Every structure is written in C-alpha cells, then in structure tokens.
Amino acid sequence: MRLVVLGGGESGVGTAILGKKKGYEVFVSDFGKIKENYKEVLNHNAIAWEEETHTESLILNADVVMKSPGIPDKSPIVKKLIENGIKVISEIEFAAPFTKAITIGITGSNGKTTTTMLTYHLLKSAGLNVGLGGNIGKSFAWQVADNDFDYYVLELSSFQLDGIINYKPHIAIITNISPDHLDRYDYKYENYIDSKFRITMNQTEEDYLIYDAEDEAIANWLTKNKTKATLIPFSLSPIFTEGAFIKDNKMEVKMMNHEEFSMETESIALEGKHNMKNAMAATSVAKLMQIRNATIRESLSNFQGVEHRLEKVLKIQNVQYINDSKATNVNASFFALDSMTTPTVWIVGGVDKGNDYNELMSLVHEKVKGIICLGVDNKKIIDAFGNVVDVMVEVDNMIDAVRMAQHMAEKGDTVLLSPACASFDLFENYEDRGRQFKQAVYNL
Template sequence: MEKQRIVILGAGESGVGAAILAQKQGFDVFVSDFGAIAGRYKETLVELNIAFEEKQHTVASIINANEVIKSPGIADSVSIIKELKKKNIPVISEIEFAKRYTTAKTICITGSNGKTTTTMLTYHILKKAGLNVGLAGNIGHSFAAQVATENFDWYVLEISSFMLDDMYDFRADIAVLLNITPDHLDRYDYKMTNYAASKMRIVQNQRPEDHFIFCADDEETLKALKSTKVNSQKCPFSIRKKVEGGAYLEGNNIHININPKDHLTMSISELALQGKHNIYNSMASGIVAKVLEIRNVTIRESMGDIKNIEHRLEHVAKISGVDYINDSKATNVNSTWYALESVNTDVILIMGGVDKGNDYDMLKDLVKQKVKAIVCLGKNNKRIHEAFEDDVEIIVNTFSANEAVQVAYHLATKGNTVLLSPACASFDLFKNYEDRGNQFKMAVKEL
C-alpha cells in the first residue's frame, strides 16, 4: 500500500516536531518553508532523512498531499493555503495532528493575555504535585515531538487563536480561557466577533466530564458565551463578585470552591506573581489544580515560589534609583495596559514596533496618570504620536534598543520606572520579542 503523504508548511519548532512524529507514524513526509530554515532544525531534518525545501513553496510538491500541517504563523490568505483549500486538501495544526497519537490528557490554556504565565504556573503546580506532565504548544518544545519521544500522562498546552483555527477534532480535557481583548485583528478581518469565535473553539468537542475555566469579569468572553454551546462543567473566576464552583476574591483572599468539602483559601500577599492580572492567572491555575484534586499545601507552595518568566514584567536592574523593566512580550495594547497598571511610579514608556491595527484608546487614562515620556522604538511611529500627543509632553523616536535605553536613561529621574512594553510586534527591528527583550537588557547593563 502506498504511504499517505503529509506535507508540513513551516520548519520551526512546531513544523519540525510534526515532521518527527509523522515520520515515526510511517507517513511519507515533506517539509516546505518559504523562508530560510534555522541551522538546528535543518540538522534534525537531515539527520532523520526527511525531505525538505527552503526559501520557496514548490506547489507541485505540496498539492499532492493527503493532509497538510501548517505553522500557526502562516495566514489563510497566503496563496499556497488558498490553493490547498480549493483542492479540499485538509489543513490542520501540529496540535491537532499530535493529539491523534497520544492518550495523555490535555489542559489547554488560551487568552489574549496571561497565557504563558498561567501555562507556566499550572505546569509548575502539576510537576510539584508529582504528576507525569509535559509542557508544550506556544511554549517550550513541540507537542508533536514530545508525543513522538516522551510518555507523559498530562500535557499543559499554551494555545493561540491561530492554532485553534486549524483544530477540528481535538478535545481539551480542561480548557482555560483567560480573556478576549483585541489582538491579531489583522488575521480576523479586523472583526472582534471573528477573533472571539476563534478563541471559543477551545471548548469544541468537550464532554460533560470535562471542565471549562473562564473569567466571569471579561465582557467579551461573556458575550461570546451567549452564542457558544458549552457541554463541559463551567468554572468561572472573578475578582469582582462571589461565584460558585470556581474562584473569587474576597478582601485579600482568593477562595477556590470547586469542591465544597475541600475549599482553598489563600492570601494574595502569598503569591509570587504580583499585580491584578496575576490574581486572575493564579485563580485559573488554582482551579485546574483543584479539578485534579491536588493538595492545598502543594498549590500554596507552588504559587508562592514560582519564578517570573523572562520578558514578562521582568525586573532587569535598578540604576541611580530608576527601575528598568523588560516587558517585551507585551505585543498587544492590552498587555501594555496590564504592565502600566502594575507599576506604581512615574514611567518612561518604551513602545512601538509593528502595529497590528492597534487601538490605543484604552491606554490613554493610564498614560495620562503615569507616563511622563514615551520613547518610540520602531521604524514607523506615526500612530503612537497621533494617539498620545495630547497626553504626553515628550515623545521621542529611536531606532535601536541601545538608543531607546540611552534616551530613557536621560529622561528618567530617581524613583521613576523605565518600562519596555511595546504593545506591538517586533519584526521591524528585531528577530522576535525575545531578541528585543535581550537587546534591551544588554543595553541596560551597559549603562
């Protein structure tokens, strides 16, 4: 019998992981990347003798596939995807593909903001509780590669809306939706309803024994829930009101009441991750832990000793009484809102980059209250100037991390915070947000 042919578009972490698993499952595998393939990924493909091409998509070698796995970064508007859809060749995500070959249970975490932190915290709690657990999705090593080479009972998966768009039969045992705020609207015809519908795919195929954890304070989530059928058990969390079968804040205490006989109460002062947004993230992770019947003492310990993740409100240094914070992972306006909300001093804000159709209105109040100068870091800063010229006296353009840090250093006075929280993607001047954050940190250390 002829081997089924799987073509993989994109040869990054997820694409190469999918190739490893597809080869192991006996498929005829071909990998195609429109850009150049990074050295370590190319080595893996060569070592495993997997056919590949780079810097092009040869249509004839792709449209003979039985199924195509595409990288989440490739939009449906790309010509090769249109061609595949015209020919009714299924296009799926690496997550969808990998789930077919594992019996492990999955905890899937999505949301416009906070998903990396919540994913890391959930993984940290489960690992501390002694569960045999893997970490994958938008973070760490590819899910497919781990399915091919590891044997975990549980996976904590960080899932983006782009991944969800190409997931069909996948089922999350526990689904977490943190919030829905405008992000990546360029991929959703600039329609919030399209983006929200994409996020709600996290509950598709769930059964009554599964759980759906969501924020009862998030308007867009509540709106989307009205038109979504949810078969699983709903577990809301809120810092504004008391909720049943979920988590809520009362005074300074988080209460998790999934199981009336085993209530968990914890003071927010015990949390290692501080700030309002992290109360939400901690509640979501705490509910997951209680659904899995992890002991309260383990949950408390884990929430108290987790280290903050790199590039997310990461404290870099204090120089001449000025704090420098790296929040390069803030690639949308809402993330920058959270960052500003969590800083209690006057701020020199470094922002800018590739604007994904941002609406800066939601930042205006916080910028008026806290920001004494904006240092733009990007090739085209026109929209930032237009948005804030009435709210901030000083707006400066810079074109490198080094220049931005130098300018911020001269604008800051003792007691201020220099905050890199760009609200934009990084691809105009940097490889990715990590590169932007690392260059910022290096520039700070050279001051």
C-alpha cells in the same frame, strides 16, 4: 499517507518527526530559510525538505497538510490546498490522536504564558508526569514522538486553534479576550473571539472550561453560544458557589467535588491584579486534579514568573528597568501600565496590528512622564499621545531607546519596555527584543 509540513520551525520539525515515526511519507516546505539546527534534525531523520520556495507539485499531492501557526490562511499555497480539498490542520490537531495523555489547553489574549507556566509548575511540583508545550517551549508533536507524559499543559494561540477539527482539552482555560491579531481576522473582532472559543468546541460534559467571568467578550459569547463543558468562572470580585474569587485579601477556590482552597494574596509570588486572575485559573486546574493544598500554596509562593513579562531587570541610580517585551498588544500594555506605582518612562512601538490606543489614555495621563517610540512607523502612537506627555522621542534601535530612557528618568522612576505591538520590524521576535533591552540596560 503523505504528510506535507508547511514551515520548518519548532512546530513544523516536531510534526515531521512524529509523522515519520508514525509511518507517513513526510515533506517539509518553508517559504523562508530553515535554521541550521532544524536542517540537521531533518537530515538525521531522513526527512525531505525545501526552503525559500513552495514547490506545488510536491505539496498539492498531500493527504494531509500541517500548517505552522505563523502562516496565514490567505497565503497562496494554503488557498490552493483548500481549493483542492486537502485537509490543512495545526500541529495540535495532528499530534493529539497519537497520545493518551490528558491535555490542559490554555488560550487568551494575555496572561496565557504566565498561566501555562504556573499550571505546569503546580502539576510538576505535585509529582505528576507532565509535559509543557504548544505555543511555548518544545513542540507538542515532538514531545509526543519522544516522551510518554501522562499530562500536557499546552499554551494555544488562536492560530493553533484555527487549525483544529477534533482536538479537545480535558480542561480549557480562556484567560481573557481583547483585540489582537486582527490583521489575521479580516479586522473583525468577532472572528478573533470565535477563534479563541474553538478551544471548547469539542468538549463534552466531562470536560471543564475555566474562564474570566469579568471579561466582557467572554461573557457575551457565553450568553449567545453553548458549550457542553462544565463552566468554572474566576474573578476579582463576585463570589461563586463554584469557581475562584478574591475575598478579604484571600484567594478562594471552591469546586463541585467539594475541593476548597484559600490563600492570602500577599503570599502569592506574582504581583498585580491580572496575575491574581492567572493564579486563580491555574489553581482551579490544580483543584480539579485534586492536588494537595499545601503543594499549591508552596508552588504559588515560589513561582518565578515568566521572562519578558513584567520582568524586573535592574535598578540603576534608583531607577527600576522593567522588561515587558511580551506585551504585543494594547491590552497587555494596559496591565503593565496599570501596575506601575512610580512615574514611568514608557518604551512603546513596533508593528501595529490594528491597535486602538484610546483605552490607554487615562493611564498614560496618570503615570507616564515620557514616551520613547521604538518602531519603523510610529505615526499612530504620536497622534494618540503627542499632546498627552511632556516628552516624546523616536528611535530605531534598542541601545538608543535605553540611553534616551536613562536620560529622561529621574530617581524613583521606572523605565518600562511594554511595546503594545509585534516586534518584526526591528527584531526577530519579542524574545529578541526583550534580550536586547536587558543587554542595553546591563551596559548602561
């Protein structure tokens, strides 16, 4: 069996290692450059590879192709593979049959990293033999090759879900859905929503789907479509006989297995309404897995949060600097602005993915005193907010952005990096953008 891996990054190299271990003839092809550390791993494992090209004769003879999530379906080589009837799948689909572990799959436009990390923290604190992977940390396939976990908590992007055929998580979470990555879905929101719901398409009556009952896109999909999974809702207001909700400043979770849990919301380490939802989703998993309430309470109260997600960096001259570089869409920036309690200087911009900034208008009116546009093309942001804020400037690097923000901010203000856009115009990725922001703040 010949396995061709498109993309020589974390998921590609992980898949190659697992494929080699399982007896496949493996070839890795990357249209860009492969990082040196990954080349070393491939060479050490005697796996053939190429970079900066796709040699068709070496690719179109594959029995199965694993496509890395960053490669769009529209790319010429992928189109050719599909025309030739060659199966193109994601890393998750390839790796899942090689492990007996139970998987918890988490997707959503926002909150999925925090929910994934918190779920992992809850299970790990309970002493379970659990791995963390998917769109985060070490490649799932690589871990399946090297480790023997009983459980995996997987963060799954829509791109990873697009490439599944038979994979199903035992417990699935959809945190929320808002327009994102529409450039990859023919600018059709319904295609993106369907993509997210692929997480439940193979689930059976023995599996669970945990979801935000207040999310319009999720609610609409569930009224028009069926899933066999047992539904477990969470929300800030309604009270369910089964599910999670907030009542009298307490988070309550009630399960059909008579498992119940409650905790004062102020004792939960994460702040903000959206994080209460993330905590409810993760706690629902813990209760399904019958983890002790005392363990859950302790884990929720000591969870440190996620780097680049509303991360408090420093307070300088009584101005709080916050790194929310992971906000790569409008909805994420909505949560960030919504949780601001002081006048805010907002650093925004990057690669626009079909953003509609109108939904931020009332929050910008109410909370934002100045905007710093950090991107190659800021036209849409300037058109949207040019008449809304007193001061608006454009910069093309992080050092200038932070210096300008310091200049605009007064005592008691907040400087918020929450770009609402992808980062690929000026940075390697959102982590690089967040680290540059933190470094620039440390250097003030």
